[in-house]
Amino acid sequence: PAIRTVRETRVVPAAPAAGPVDGVPHLVAPHPTGVPIVSVRLPAGAAEAPLGDESRSALGVAPGDPVACAPLRPGGTA
Secondary structure (H helix, E strand, O other): OOOEEEOOOEEOOOOOOOOOOOOEEEEEEOOOOOOOEEEEEOOOOOOOEEOOHHHHHHHOOOOOOOEEEOOOEOOOEO
């Protein structure tokens, strides 16, 4: 799936997976624009969830900074 750069840091999953509402970061990769790429798991049935402060802190992303979000595919890869 195409990577979507989001200002409000929301992740739209290809298929929801088990995980906390905050999202669990599984991948951070370099991006041509310098924006981190983050993959998260979302709770079953969730359409989207914000990347919370704890996840941002763990990833070294400041609140309000843009993040490119890649939905997880089956197998846990972006």
